[in-house]
Amino acid sequence: MSRVYNFSAGPAVLPEEVLKEAAAEMLDYNGTGMGVMEMSHRSQAFQDIIDTAEQDIRDLMGIPSNYKVLFLQGGASQQFAMIPMNLKKNGVADYIVTGQWAKKAYQEAGKFLTANKIASSEDKTFSYIPDCSDLPIDDNADYVYICENNTIYGTKYKTLPNTKGKTLVSDVSSCFLSEPIDVSKYGIVYGGVQKNVGPAGLVISVIREDLIPTEPLADVPTMLQFKTHADAGSLYNTPNSYAIYICGKVFKWLKKQGGLEAIKANNEAKAKILYDYLDQSNLFKGTVVKEDRSLMNVPFVTGNKDLDAKFVAEAKAAGLENLKGHRTVGGMRASIYNAMPIEGVKALVEFMKDFEAKN
Numbered sequence: 001m002s003r004v005y006n007f008s009a010g011p012a013v014l015p016e017e018v019l020k021e022a023a024a025e026m027l028d029y030n031g032t033g034m035g036v037m038e039m040s041h042r043s044q045a046f047q048d049i050i051d052t053a054e055q056d057i058r059d060l061m062g063i064p065s066n067y068k069v070l071f072l073q074g075g076a077s078q079q080f081a082m083i084p085m086n087l088k089k090n091g092v093a094d095y096i097v098t099g100q101w102a103k104k105a106y107q108e109a110g111k112f113l114t115a116n117k118i119a120s121s122e123d124k125t126f127s128y129i130p131d132c133s134d135l136p137i138d139d140n141a142d143y144v145y146i147c148e149n150n151t152i153y154g155t156k157y158k159t160l161p162n163t164k165g166k167t168l169v170s171d172v173s174s175c176f177l178s179e180p181i182d183v184s185k186y187g188i189v190y191g192g193v194q195k196n197v198g199p200a201g202l203v204i205s206v207i208r209e210d211l212i213p214t215e216p217l218a219d220v221p222t223m224l225q226f227k228t229h230a231d232a233g234s235l236y237n238t239p240n241s242y243a244i245y246i247c248g249k250v251f252k253w254l255k256k257q258g259g260l261e262a263i264k265a266n267n268e269a270k271a272k273i274l275y276d277y278l279d280q281s282n283l284f285k286g287t288v289v290k291e292d293r294s295l296m297n298v299p300f301v302t303g304n305k306d307l308d309a310k311f312v313a314e315a316k317a318a319g320l321e322n323l324k325g326h327r328t329v330g331g332m333r334a335s336i337y338n339a340m341p342i343e344g345v346k347a348l349v350e351f352m353k354d355f356e357a358k359n
Protein backbone atom coordinates (compact mmCIF):
# COMPACT_ATOMS: atom_id res chain seq x y z
CA MET A 1 0.00 0.00 0.00
CA SER A 2 1.24 3.45 -0.75
CA ARG A 3 -0.71 6.56 0.08
CA VAL A 4 -0.30 9.87 -1.72
CA TYR A 5 -0.55 13.36 -0.31
CA ASN A 6 -4.13 14.13 -1.29
CA PHE A 7 -4.89 17.85 -1.68
CA SER A 8 -8.48 17.27 -2.83
CA ALA A 9 -11.04 19.94 -1.89
CA GLY A 10 -13.59 17.26 -1.01
CA PRO A 11 -14.18 14.45 -0.47
CA ALA A 12 -10.78 14.82 1.06
CA VAL A 13 -8.03 13.30 3.14
CA LEU A 14 -9.02 11.68 6.44
CA PRO A 15 -6.73 10.82 9.36
CA GLU A 16 -4.92 7.58 8.60
CA GLU A 17 -5.44 6.42 12.16
CA VAL A 18 -9.21 6.70 11.71
CA LEU A 19 -9.19 4.78 8.43
CA LYS A 20 -7.10 2.00 9.99
CA GLU A 21 -9.43 1.70 12.97
CA ALA A 22 -12.46 1.59 10.70
CA ALA A 23 -10.78 -1.05 8.57
CA ALA A 24 -10.05 -3.17 11.63
CA GLU A 25 -13.71 -2.90 12.70
CA MET A 26 -15.19 -3.41 9.23
CA LEU A 27 -16.30 -7.01 9.86
CA ASP A 28 -16.89 -6.91 13.60
CA TYR A 29 -17.60 -3.71 15.44
CA ASN A 30 -16.82 -3.93 19.12
CA GLY A 31 -17.73 -7.60 19.49
CA THR A 32 -21.15 -7.28 17.86
CA GLY A 33 -20.17 -9.76 15.14
CA MET A 34 -21.23 -7.31 12.44
CA GLY A 35 -19.94 -4.15 10.84
CA VAL A 36 -21.47 -0.70 11.43
CA MET A 37 -22.81 -0.65 7.85
CA GLU A 38 -24.77 -3.82 8.58
CA MET A 39 -26.20 -2.71 11.88
CA SER A 40 -29.72 -1.48 12.66
CA HIS A 41 -29.82 2.21 13.32
CA ARG A 42 -32.23 1.31 16.15
CA SER A 43 -29.70 -0.95 17.86
CA GLN A 44 -28.08 -0.03 21.16
CA ALA A 45 -24.66 -0.27 19.53
CA PHE A 46 -25.57 2.40 16.99
CA GLN A 47 -27.36 4.56 19.56
CA ASP A 48 -24.09 4.58 21.52
CA ILE A 49 -22.19 5.58 18.37
CA ILE A 50 -24.42 8.56 17.59
CA ASP A 51 -24.71 9.66 21.24
CA THR A 52 -20.94 9.57 21.67
CA ALA A 53 -20.40 11.42 18.39
CA GLU A 54 -22.82 14.13 19.47
CA GLN A 55 -21.22 14.53 22.88
CA ASP A 56 -17.74 14.70 21.35
CA ILE A 57 -18.63 17.41 18.83
CA ARG A 58 -20.37 19.31 21.65
CA ASP A 59 -17.17 19.12 23.70
CA LEU A 60 -14.93 20.10 20.77
CA MET A 61 -16.98 23.11 19.67
CA GLY A 62 -18.26 24.07 23.11
CA ILE A 63 -21.84 23.89 21.86
CA PRO A 64 -24.24 25.49 24.38
CA SER A 65 -27.07 23.31 25.72
CA ASN A 66 -29.74 25.37 23.93
CA TYR A 67 -28.45 24.20 20.54
CA LYS A 68 -29.43 20.98 18.78
CA VAL A 69 -26.89 18.97 16.80
CA LEU A 70 -28.58 17.36 13.80
CA PHE A 71 -27.00 14.70 11.59
CA LEU A 72 -28.76 15.14 8.25
CA GLN A 73 -28.55 13.91 4.68
CA GLY A 74 -28.59 15.75 1.38
CA GLY A 75 -25.24 17.39 1.94
CA ALA A 76 -24.63 21.06 2.53
CA SER A 77 -26.69 21.82 -0.59
CA GLN A 78 -29.86 20.52 1.04
CA GLN A 79 -29.38 23.11 3.81
CA PHE A 80 -29.55 25.83 1.16
CA ALA A 81 -33.29 25.02 0.98
CA MET A 82 -33.96 23.78 4.51
CA ILE A 83 -32.72 27.00 6.08
CA PRO A 84 -35.13 29.39 4.34
CA MET A 85 -37.98 26.87 4.55
CA ASN A 86 -37.62 26.51 8.32
CA LEU A 87 -36.47 30.01 9.34
CA LYS A 88 -38.96 31.96 7.25
CA LYS A 89 -41.15 34.20 9.42
CA ASN A 90 -41.19 37.63 7.80
CA GLY A 91 -40.19 36.14 4.47
CA VAL A 92 -36.97 38.12 4.02
CA ALA A 93 -33.34 37.06 4.37
CA ASP A 94 -30.02 38.80 3.67
CA TYR A 95 -27.20 37.02 1.84
CA ILE A 96 -23.53 37.93 1.54
CA VAL A 97 -22.25 36.38 -1.65
CA THR A 98 -18.55 35.53 -1.45
CA GLY A 99 -18.35 32.56 -3.82
CA GLN A 100 -20.19 29.83 -5.68
CA TRP A 101 -21.58 28.15 -2.59
CA ALA A 102 -22.94 31.38 -1.11
CA LYS A 103 -24.39 32.23 -4.51
CA LYS A 104 -26.11 28.87 -4.80
CA ALA A 105 -27.55 29.27 -1.31
CA TYR A 106 -28.75 32.77 -2.19
CA GLN A 107 -30.39 31.58 -5.41
CA GLU A 108 -32.05 28.64 -3.68
CA ALA A 109 -33.41 30.84 -0.89
CA GLY A 110 -35.05 33.03 -3.53
CA LYS A 111 -37.46 30.17 -4.19
CA PHE A 112 -38.88 30.40 -0.69
CA LEU A 113 -38.56 34.00 0.42
CA THR A 114 -37.24 37.40 -0.63
CA ALA A 115 -33.48 36.94 -0.64
CA ASN A 116 -31.47 40.18 -0.63
CA LYS A 117 -27.88 40.16 -1.82
CA ILE A 118 -26.49 42.74 0.62
CA ALA A 119 -22.81 42.38 -0.33
CA SER A 120 -20.75 40.49 -2.87
CA SER A 121 -17.15 40.07 -3.98
CA GLU A 122 -18.04 38.78 -7.43
CA ASP A 123 -16.60 41.95 -9.03
CA LYS A 124 -13.08 40.60 -8.37
CA THR A 125 -13.70 36.87 -8.91
CA PHE A 126 -14.47 36.40 -5.20
CA SER A 127 -10.84 37.06 -4.26
CA TYR A 128 -11.71 38.96 -1.07
CA ILE A 129 -14.27 39.25 1.73
CA PRO A 130 -16.30 42.46 1.58
CA ASP A 131 -16.38 44.89 4.50
CA CYS A 132 -19.29 43.62 6.59
CA SER A 133 -19.18 46.14 9.42
CA ASP A 134 -22.16 48.24 8.30
CA LEU A 135 -24.29 46.46 5.73
CA PRO A 136 -27.85 47.40 4.75
CA ILE A 137 -29.45 44.69 6.88
CA ASP A 138 -33.19 44.52 6.27
CA ASP A 139 -35.25 45.37 9.37
CA ASN A 140 -37.37 42.33 8.60
CA ALA A 141 -34.54 39.92 7.85
CA ASP A 142 -35.22 36.52 9.35
CA TYR A 143 -31.48 35.85 9.16
CA VAL A 144 -28.19 36.94 7.60
CA TYR A 145 -26.38 34.22 5.66
CA ILE A 146 -22.68 33.70 5.00
CA CYS A 147 -20.37 31.03 3.67
CA GLU A 148 -17.52 31.36 6.14
CA ASN A 149 -14.72 29.67 4.21
CA ASN A 150 -14.93 29.80 0.45
CA THR A 151 -13.66 26.44 -0.70
CA ILE A 152 -13.24 27.33 -4.36
CA TYR A 153 -11.69 30.79 -3.98
CA GLY A 154 -9.71 30.32 -0.77
CA THR A 155 -11.08 33.21 1.27
CA LYS A 156 -12.23 33.16 4.87
CA TYR A 157 -14.03 35.63 7.12
CA LYS A 158 -11.60 36.72 9.85
CA THR A 159 -14.37 38.59 11.66
CA LEU A 160 -18.05 37.77 11.48
CA PRO A 161 -20.36 40.30 9.86
CA ASN A 162 -22.22 42.84 11.97
CA THR A 163 -25.73 41.47 11.58
CA LYS A 164 -27.26 44.31 13.61
CA GLY A 165 -28.94 41.88 15.93
CA LYS A 166 -30.24 39.52 13.24
CA THR A 167 -29.65 35.78 13.38
CA LEU A 168 -26.42 34.69 11.71
CA VAL A 169 -26.45 31.51 9.61
CA SER A 170 -23.10 30.16 8.45
CA ASP A 171 -21.95 27.41 6.10
CA VAL A 172 -18.64 26.20 7.53
CA SER A 173 -18.29 23.10 5.33
CA SER A 174 -14.67 23.69 4.40
CA CYS A 175 -13.46 25.06 7.74
CA PHE A 176 -15.49 22.74 9.98
CA LEU A 177 -13.59 22.00 13.22
CA SER A 178 -10.44 23.66 11.86
CA GLU A 179 -10.36 26.21 14.70
CA PRO A 180 -12.43 27.15 17.75
CA ILE A 181 -15.56 29.23 17.15
CA ASP A 182 -18.06 30.86 19.47
CA VAL A 183 -21.22 28.94 18.62
CA SER A 184 -23.38 31.39 20.58
CA LYS A 185 -22.75 34.00 17.88
CA TYR A 186 -24.64 31.88 15.35
CA GLY A 187 -28.25 30.88 14.93
CA ILE A 188 -27.22 28.01 12.69
CA VAL A 189 -23.73 26.81 11.92
CA TYR A 190 -23.58 23.86 9.57
CA GLY A 191 -21.24 21.93 7.34
CA GLY A 192 -21.14 19.11 4.88
CA VAL A 193 -18.61 16.79 6.51
CA GLN A 194 -16.77 15.58 3.41
CA LYS A 195 -14.34 18.50 3.37
CA ASN A 196 -12.80 18.36 6.80
CA VAL A 197 -14.54 15.75 8.93
CA GLY A 198 -15.77 12.57 7.27
CA PRO A 199 -17.32 10.78 4.31
CA ALA A 200 -19.68 12.49 1.85
CA GLY A 201 -23.44 12.51 2.28
CA LEU A 202 -23.73 13.80 5.83
CA VAL A 203 -24.26 17.36 6.95
CA ILE A 204 -24.10 18.41 10.58
CA SER A 205 -26.32 21.34 11.46
CA VAL A 206 -25.98 23.02 14.86
CA ILE A 207 -29.16 24.98 15.44
CA ARG A 208 -30.29 27.24 18.27
CA GLU A 209 -33.46 25.67 19.60
CA ASP A 210 -35.69 28.71 19.28
CA LEU A 211 -35.14 28.67 15.50
CA ILE A 212 -36.68 25.23 15.17
CA PRO A 213 -40.40 25.63 14.49
CA THR A 214 -42.44 24.33 17.44
CA GLU A 215 -45.27 23.06 15.22
CA PRO A 216 -44.96 21.02 12.03
CA LEU A 217 -44.92 23.21 8.90
CA ALA A 218 -47.86 22.35 6.68
CA ASP A 219 -46.17 23.26 3.42
CA VAL A 220 -42.70 21.79 4.02
CA PRO A 221 -41.89 18.12 3.33
CA THR A 222 -41.49 16.14 6.54
CA MET A 223 -37.89 15.25 5.74
CA LEU A 224 -36.99 18.92 5.21
CA GLN A 225 -38.26 20.09 8.59
CA PHE A 226 -35.69 20.67 11.32
CA LYS A 227 -38.40 19.75 13.84
CA THR A 228 -38.70 16.24 12.39
CA HIS A 229 -35.03 15.50 12.95
CA ALA A 230 -34.68 17.42 16.22
CA ASP A 231 -37.62 15.55 17.76
CA ALA A 232 -36.22 12.19 16.65
CA GLY A 233 -32.59 12.72 17.67
CA SER A 234 -31.56 12.55 13.98
CA LEU A 235 -33.18 9.09 13.77
CA TYR A 236 -36.52 9.92 12.13
CA ASN A 237 -35.49 7.67 9.26
CA THR A 238 -32.33 5.72 8.57
CA PRO A 239 -29.46 8.17 8.84
CA ASN A 240 -26.11 7.95 7.09
CA SER A 241 -24.99 5.67 9.87
CA TYR A 242 -21.54 4.82 8.56
CA ALA A 243 -20.65 8.47 8.01
CA ILE A 244 -21.79 9.30 11.55
CA TYR A 245 -19.56 6.50 12.84
CA ILE A 246 -16.52 7.79 10.93
CA CYS A 247 -17.18 11.38 12.06
CA GLY A 248 -17.31 10.08 15.63
CA LYS A 249 -13.85 8.62 15.16
CA VAL A 250 -12.58 11.88 13.69
CA PHE A 251 -13.96 13.74 16.74
CA LYS A 252 -12.00 11.38 19.01
CA TRP A 253 -8.91 11.96 16.86
CA LEU A 254 -9.35 15.74 17.14
CA LYS A 255 -9.65 15.47 20.91
CA LYS A 256 -6.46 13.42 20.98
CA GLN A 257 -4.68 16.12 18.96
CA GLY A 258 -5.53 18.54 21.78
CA GLY A 259 -8.85 19.91 20.53
CA LEU A 260 -9.55 22.83 18.25
CA GLU A 261 -6.97 25.25 19.74
CA ALA A 262 -4.22 22.77 18.97
CA ILE A 263 -5.66 21.99 15.54
CA LYS A 264 -5.78 25.69 14.74
CA ALA A 265 -2.12 26.14 15.68
CA ASN A 266 -1.23 23.20 13.47
CA ASN A 267 -3.34 24.55 10.59
CA GLU A 268 -1.69 27.96 10.91
CA ALA A 269 1.75 26.41 10.84
CA LYS A 270 0.90 24.41 7.71
CA ALA A 271 -0.66 27.34 5.87
CA LYS A 272 2.26 29.61 6.77
CA ILE A 273 4.73 27.29 5.07
CA LEU A 274 2.77 27.46 1.83
CA TYR A 275 1.87 31.18 1.93
CA ASP A 276 5.41 32.23 2.90
CA TYR A 277 6.73 30.38 -0.11
CA LEU A 278 4.06 31.84 -2.42
CA ASP A 279 4.84 35.36 -1.20
CA GLN A 280 8.46 35.16 -2.30
CA SER A 281 8.08 32.96 -5.38
CA ASN A 282 8.78 34.46 -8.79
CA LEU A 283 6.72 31.79 -10.51
CA PHE A 284 3.70 31.04 -8.33
CA LYS A 285 1.25 33.61 -7.11
CA GLY A 286 -1.59 33.36 -4.59
CA THR A 287 -4.93 34.57 -5.97
CA VAL A 288 -6.46 35.97 -2.78
CA VAL A 289 -6.18 39.22 -0.83
CA LYS A 290 -3.72 38.50 2.00
CA GLU A 291 -5.96 39.51 4.92
CA ASP A 292 -8.70 37.13 3.79
CA ARG A 293 -6.66 34.02 3.13
CA SER A 294 -8.10 30.66 4.11
CA LEU A 295 -6.12 28.24 6.24
CA MET A 296 -7.79 25.37 4.42
CA ASN A 297 -7.92 26.06 0.67
CA VAL A 298 -4.96 27.72 -1.01
CA PRO A 299 -5.40 28.64 -4.68
CA PHE A 300 -2.39 29.74 -6.74
CA VAL A 301 -1.39 30.23 -10.38
CA THR A 302 1.69 30.62 -12.52
CA GLY A 303 -0.16 32.93 -14.91
CA ASN A 304 0.42 30.47 -17.75
CA LYS A 305 -2.21 27.80 -18.37
CA ASP A 306 0.18 25.33 -20.00
CA LEU A 307 2.64 25.67 -17.16
CA ASP A 308 -0.19 25.17 -14.64
CA ALA A 309 -1.18 21.95 -16.40
CA LYS A 310 2.43 20.78 -16.48
CA PHE A 311 2.75 21.49 -12.76
CA VAL A 312 -0.40 19.54 -11.90
CA ALA A 313 0.72 16.56 -14.00
CA GLU A 314 4.26 16.47 -12.63
CA ALA A 315 3.05 16.93 -9.06
CA LYS A 316 0.71 13.98 -9.49
CA ALA A 317 3.57 11.85 -10.75
CA ALA A 318 5.46 12.84 -7.58
CA GLY A 319 2.62 11.66 -5.31
CA LEU A 320 1.01 15.08 -4.77
CA GLU A 321 -2.54 14.58 -5.97
CA ASN A 322 -5.63 16.67 -6.77
CA LEU A 323 -3.90 20.04 -7.09
CA LYS A 324 -5.87 21.20 -10.10
CA GLY A 325 -7.83 24.38 -9.31
CA HIS A 326 -11.58 24.69 -9.66
CA ARG A 327 -12.63 25.08 -13.28
CA THR A 328 -13.93 28.61 -12.62
CA VAL A 329 -10.59 29.86 -11.23
CA GLY A 330 -8.08 27.74 -13.13
CA GLY A 331 -4.55 27.23 -11.87
CA MET A 332 -4.00 25.17 -8.76
CA ARG A 333 -5.58 24.73 -5.37
CA ALA A 334 -4.05 22.93 -2.41
CA SER A 335 -6.62 21.96 0.20
CA ILE A 336 -4.77 21.42 3.45
CA TYR A 337 -7.46 20.27 5.82
CA ASN A 338 -6.99 19.05 9.41
CA ALA A 339 -5.91 15.59 8.30
CA MET A 340 -3.20 16.81 5.90
CA PRO A 341 0.06 16.22 7.75
CA ILE A 342 2.61 19.05 7.86
CA GLU A 343 4.96 16.74 5.95
CA GLY A 344 2.52 16.89 3.02
CA VAL A 345 2.69 20.68 2.89
CA LYS A 346 6.48 20.60 3.17
CA ALA A 347 6.65 18.07 0.35
CA LEU A 348 4.45 20.31 -1.80
CA VAL A 349 6.60 23.38 -1.18
CA GLU A 350 9.79 21.43 -1.90
CA PHE A 351 8.25 20.25 -5.15
CA MET A 352 7.19 23.81 -6.04
CA LYS A 353 10.69 25.13 -5.38
CA ASP A 354 12.15 22.47 -7.59
CA PHE A 355 9.59 23.18 -10.32
CA GLU A 356 10.28 26.89 -10.09
CA ALA A 357 14.02 26.32 -10.48
CA LYS A 358 13.44 24.22 -13.60
CA ASN A 359 10.82 26.38 -15.31
Ligand SMILES: *Cc1c(COP(=O)(O)O)cnc(C)c1O
Nearest residue numbers: 075076077101151171173174192
Ligand atom coordinates in the same frame (compact mmCIF):
# COMPACT_ATOMS: atom_id res chain seq x y z
C1 LIG B 1 -18.66 21.48 -0.90
C2 LIG B 1 -19.41 22.60 -0.34
C3 LIG B 1 -20.81 22.63 -0.37
C4 LIG B 1 -21.64 21.57 -1.05
O1 LIG B 1 -21.63 20.41 -0.32
P1 LIG B 1 -22.51 19.14 -0.73
O2 LIG B 1 -22.41 18.27 0.48
O3 LIG B 1 -21.88 18.57 -1.96
O4 LIG B 1 -23.88 19.61 -0.98
C5 LIG B 1 -21.44 23.70 0.21
N1 LIG B 1 -20.76 24.69 0.81
C6 LIG B 1 -19.40 24.69 0.86
C7 LIG B 1 -18.69 25.80 1.54
C8 LIG B 1 -18.70 23.65 0.29
O5 LIG B 1 -17.35 23.64 0.34
